[in-house]
Amino acid sequence: MRFFIALVLLVTLLSTSCNFVTSTKTVTVEDKSIDSTKTYDIALVNNTKDPACGMPVTAGISDTAHYNGKVLGFCSTECKVSFKKDPAALIAAAELKK
Numbered sequence: 262m263r264f265f266i267a268l269v270l271l272v273t274l275l276s277t278s279c280n281f282v283t284s285t286k287t288v289t290v291e292d293k294s295i296d297s298t299k300t301y302d303i304a305l306v307n308n309t310k311d312p313a314c315g316m317p318v319t320a321g322i323s324d325t326a327h328y329n330g331k332v333l334g335f336c337s338t339e340c341k342v343s344f345k346k347d348p349a350a351l352i353a354a355a356e357l358k359k
């Protein structure tokens with residue numbers, strides 16, 4: 262009987278630890294989950310300033326764009342649109358993080 266109890270406990274422990282391992286697989290945030298309706302974390306972008314208007318991204322990012330493998334944050338869609346018209350001229354103003 263004791264053996265049976267020990268076996269049950271062992272099985273319970275094993276299944277609990279299996280569940281634990283499964284639950285530690287955290288969901289990673291992927292770029293495709295980002296849409297224009299959400300606000301962005303400044304940690305997600307590579308620039309410190311909105312290249313179009315010069316506003317610091319810490320003031321708030323409402324849109325982002327990819328440029329040369331970097332993610333750029335913009336205070337508004339209008340700024341993103343004007344950046345996309347001439348990114349080469351404005352990229353220096355983005356003050357990319359090192």
Ligand SMILES: [Zn+2]
Nearest residue numbers: 311314336340
């Ligand atoms: Zn702006």
